[in-house]
Amino acid sequence: MITRRGFLLLGLVATGARAQLPANIEAIRKAALEEAVRKVVGTAQVRPGRVKLDVPPLIDNGNTVPLSVEVQSPMTAADHVKAIHVFTEKNPQPYVLSAYLGPRSGRARITTRARIADTGVVTAIAQMSDGSFWSDSVKVIVTLSACLEEGLI
Amino acid sequence: MARVVVNVPAEAKRGEVIEIRTLAGHPMETGFRRTQLGELIPRDIIRSLVCTYNGVEVFRADFHPAMAANPLLTFTTVAAESGTLEFRWTGDNGFSATQTAAIKVL
Numbered sequence: 001m002i003t004r005r006g007f008l009l010l011g012l013v014a015t016g017a018r019a020q021l022p023a024n025i026e027a028i029r030k031a032a033l034e035e036a037v038r039k040v041v042g043t044a045q046v047r048p049g050r051v052k053l054d055v056p057p058l059i060d061n062g063n064t065v066p067l068s069v070e071v072q073s074p075m076t077a078a079d080h081v082k083a084i085h086v087f088t089e090k091n092p093q094p095y096v097l098s099a100y101l102g103p104r105s106g107r108a109r110i111t112t113r114a115r116i117a118d119t120g121v122v123t124a125i126a127q128m129s130d131g132s133f134w135s136d137s138v139k140v141i142v143t144l145s146a147c148l149e150e151g152l153i
Numbered sequence: 154m155a156r157v158v159v160n161v162p163a164e165a166k167r168g169e170v171i172e173i174r175t176l177a178g179h180p181m182e183t184g185f186r187r188t189q190l191g192e193l194i195p196r197d198i199i200r201s202l203v204c205t206y207n208g209v210e211v212f213r214a215d216f217h218p219a220m221a222a223n224p225l226l227t228f229t230t231v232a233a234e235s236g237t238l239e240f241r242w243t244g245d246n247g248f249s250a251t252q253t254a255a256i257k258v259l
Contacts, residue, residue: 063221063222064221064222065221088219091219092183092185093217093218093219094219095217095219096217096219096220097214097215097216097217097219097220097226098214098215099212099213099214099215099226099228100212100213100214100215101212101228102211102212104206104209104211104230104231104233105211105212105228105229105230105231106170106171106229106230106231107170107229109228109229110214110226110227110228111225111226111227112220112221112224112225112226112227113220113221113224113225114219114220114221115183115218115219115220115221116219
């Protein structure tokens with residue numbers, strides 16, 4: 001008979017044995033994501049909107065996740081999207097891709113395939129020619145993780 | 154020589170926005186995986202793709218290890234004049250691949 005206390009203790013042991021990961025792995029990943037975003041954005045404010053990130057909400061295989069990013073912009077010389085950056089929250093390295101566009105792109109839309117390590121948030125950030133940043137985030141559930149060898153939670 | 158594929162429409166109207174699809178055959182080794190003996194497999198990825206339209210750069214992308222193997226990327230450009238589009242991939246360990254596609258603008 002497992003008592004409530006025994007069960008909780010078991011849970012604690014299991015948590016400890018989960019992997020040889022640093023205990024504060026989530027904090028480390030969050031810091032890595034923030035640092036990666038900071039490197040791109042600098043001190044500017046990132047506002048939600050104008051960007052549409054399209055990722056399937058439920059992913060069977062994290063090794064190839066189709067994703068597309070579309071940004072509302074007239075794409076003229078005066079007002080266009082300069083760059084689109086894609087980040088994932090739980091990867092060992094959060095950076096996925098940066099694409100640099102210009103008025104000759106005609107439309108701000110890219111499609112690619114990414115590796116996503118674990119259930120979490122995927123973020124796309126668009127850098128406009130006027131220096132503003134816009135973003136969209138989608139929460140995805142991953143059943144088969146990419147980079148399993150890293151022993152993710 | 155790596156196998157790369159690009160898909161560009163053969164003809165387009167002037168000013169039309171055309172979609173370009175690119176695919177490069179590459180394992181995109183992340184540098185986080187290990188062999189069965191526990192040795193780390195070194196990173197080997199494509200770092201960038203540059204697209205030039207008659208010598209003018211119209212699109213550029215930086216890839217990171219979180220790109221899936223055989224990186225696929227589609228983007229758009231405005232059909233300005235007849236000519237050639239050149240695509241160049243460069244990566245770790247001196248990886249380099251180029252591909253060209255001709256376009257006729259009516």
